[in-house]
Amino acid sequence: EAQVTQNPRYLITVTGKKLTVTCSQNMNHEYMSWYRQDPGLGLRQIYYSMNVEVTDKGDVPEGYKVSRKEKRNFPLILESPSPNQTSLYFCATAAYNEQFFGPGTRLTVL
Amino acid sequence: SQQGEEDPQALSIQEGENATMNCSYKTSINNLQWYRQNSGRGLVHLILIRSNEREKHSGRLRVTLDTSKKSSSLLITASRAADTASYFCATDAGETSGSRLTFGEGTQLTVNP
Numbered sequence: 001e002a003q004v005t006q007n008p009r010y011l012i013t014v015t016g017k018k019l020t021v022t023c024s025q026n027m028n029h030e031y032m033s034w035y036r037q038d039p040g041l042g043l044r045q046i047y048y049s050m051n052v053e054v055t056d057k058g059d060v061p062e063g064y065k066v067s068r069k070e071k072r073n074f075p076l077i078l079e080s081p082s083p084n085q086t087s088l089y090f091c092a093t094a095a096y097n098e099q100f101f102g103p104g105t106r107l108t109v110l
Numbered sequence: 111s112q113q114g115e116e117d118p119q120a121l122s123i124q125e126g127e128n129a130t131m132n133c134s135y136k137t138s139i140n141n142l143q144w145y146r147q148n149s150g151r152g153l154v155h156l157i158l159i160r161s162n163e164r165e166k167h168s169g170r171l172r173v174t175l176d177t178s179k180k181s182s183s184l185l186i187t188a189s190r191a192a193d194t195a196s197y198f199c200a201t202d203a204g205e206t207s208g209s210r211l212t213f214g215e216g217t218q219l220t221v222n223p
Contacts, residue, residue: 004152033211035213040215041215042198042213042214042215042216043153043198043200043213044213045210045211045212048210058210059212088150090152090153092152092153097140097141097143097158097202098143098155098158099143099145099153099155099200099211100155101152101153101154102152103151103152104150104151104152106150
């Protein structure tokens with residue numbers, strides 16, 4: 001079954017404690033992306049990757065890092081999380097302009 | 111600022127009625143897409159309309175695109191309670207088609223049984 005998986009699905013952490021949210025896809029797509037969703041702001045793109053070792057900033061990249069060492073994985077790294085990064089995060093992959101979203105990771109930073 | 115803006119923010123209708131949601135955007139686009147999101151879950155792609163198309167159908171969905179007005183509408187006919195969800199438009203305006211999608215804030219549709 002074609003899918004995008006994210007882990008963890010829920011995370012509560014404290015300010016400054018480094019964390020990584022993993023994203024994996026089994027569709028062999030070159031494109032992957034991270035979004036955050038906040039009430040009243042919709043979805044905003046954090047980073048995207050057109051292929052292995054190719055990453056670009058989206059609209060809200062500050063405070064985040066990504067890496068794309070292999071096609072199937074695209075982890076999102078928060079080196080020093082802050083409360084304003086409390087949000088619902090979605091990983092997505094895409095082919096032929098259609099995006100496929102993961103189930104989401106709800107992150108709370110205290 | 112948001113490229114796509116949906117209107118209305120919330121819509122409540124009875125089962126069997128039609129639901130119309132609108133989306134406006136600011137810049138030239140390669141295509142416009144509509145997505146659906148059930149509460150707290152990932153978005154699901156519904157339909158894509160290219161900049162050179164004016165209307166597209168998929169089952170009970172009808173999408174129109176007016177590039178001169180920079181607007182699109184999504185019509186769901188004969189709505190069902192299961193259509194209750196948030197609906198987002200997303201514009202693809204990147205240099206490489208498919209590289210950047212900008213989402214609106216969504217329309218919350220409630221279909222009452």
